Each structure stands twice: as C-alpha cells, then as structure tokens.
Amino acid sequence: MKERATIVCRQHDKILLVTRGRSRWSLPGGTIRRSESPVEAARRELIEETGLAVDGFTFLFEFGGLTKRHHVFLADLPRHLTPTASNEISRCRWIRPRQVSTVITSVPTREIVRLLIGHKNVTIAFPAVDLGTVTAAGQLPAV
Template sequence: MKERATVVCWQRGRILLVERGRARWSLPGGTIRRAEAPADAALRELNEETTLEGCELGYLFQFGGLNKRHHVFFSVLHDDARPVPSNEILRCRWFRPQKVSTLITSVPTREIVNLLFGHDVQRPAPVRA
C-alpha cells in the first residue's frame, strides 16, 4: 500500500485545494518517501506544491482505501500566507468546505473534507500526538 501525506490548510473559513491537471482539485500532498516521517513528507509536499514554508502541522487521522493510505494533517495559515502553484501544480485556490462537494475532486479529497467538516463548517481542532 502506498503511503501519502495530505494537508488540510485552513485560512479565514476556507480550505486550500490545488489543481494538478484535468480540472480536478485535491488537497496538497504526495507520496511519503522511504524512511521519511509522514509529517516531514507533508511539509515537503506542501512547500513543493504551494511554496508555503514554516507551517505548523497537527496530525488528524489516517484515511485509507485499497491502494493508498493518507496521513492527514491540518494547518491554520496566517492571513498573509499566499500559496503559489509550483512543481506539478497548475492552480491554488481557497474554497469554503461546503463548496468542495460541488467540485470535481479526487475521491479522497471529497471524503476527507466531508469527514472533517460534514455539515459543520467550523474549524476542527488538530489532534496533538
């Protein structure tokens, strides 16, 4: 099973999604390298995809399917944090959580956002390990 680090970035009532192509939105993140800690992978991928640095992460949960296991992290970004698409990313955009269900997204993105926010659009509290 492939291991993936996924980051839910929160700023002013919105979450950050990135577009990798094919007009499909997803949460920032990517594959965890061999011997890399999930939190390190989350920070690396977030920086590679959005140029965001120095973000504090809280671990939320694992989300898994048949082929991938997502280690999901949460970060509250400062109001002045501005993601810029980098690497394989075409666009970065902020969305209200309830809007995600109307977008073309990856299945894990839609399910992770639903697990976190459901009908409640309040910011979840990160779980500290």
C-alpha cells in the same frame, strides 16, 4: 498500500485545493519517502506544490483509500500567506469546505473533507478547533 501525507490548509473559513492541469482538485500532499516521517513529507510536499513553508502541523487521522493510506494533517495559515502553484501543480484555489461537493475533486479529497465537516470533534472553520478526540483516537474509520 502506498503511504501519502495529505494536508488540509485552513485560512480563515476556507481550505486550499490544488490541481494538476485539467485533472481533479485535491488537497495538497504526496507520497511519503522511505527516509521521512509523515509530517516531514507533509512539510516537503506543501513547499513543493504551493511554496508555503509551514511549521506546526496537527495530525488529524489516517484515511484508507483504495490504493493509498492518507496521513491527514491540518495547517492553519496566517492571512498574509499566499500559495503559488509550482512543480506539477498548475493552480491553487481557496474554497469553503461545504462547497467541495460542487467542484470535481478526487474521491479521497471529497471524503476527507466530508469527514472533517461531519465529525463533531473537528471544527473546520474559525475561530476554534477541538481535535482532542480525533487525535487521541488517531483514526477515523476508512471509507
């Protein structure tokens, strides 16, 4: 199973989605290289895909897809940061989490956001985030 770093970028009450050309929208992220940790991959992928250099990722959980294991991180972005599509990414879009079901997304993106919205210990919108139980457990059930 491939290992992937997936980043939920949050700015105010929206999350960031990216797309490659005419493909589905997804959360930023990509394959973890052999020489790097999941958080290092998250930092590298976010820079490569959006130009956003961010420190302070919070590990949320692992999500098991059909062929990939997603190491999911949260990054709170200040209002002044604006993503710029680069590398294989053609567009970036801010969207409210509850609206993810209204756009064509990858299955893991849809399910990861659904877990975040539905989990009582994770608040996806500002002002507060309580990740204590999720990060202590380290994992939510694979969907």
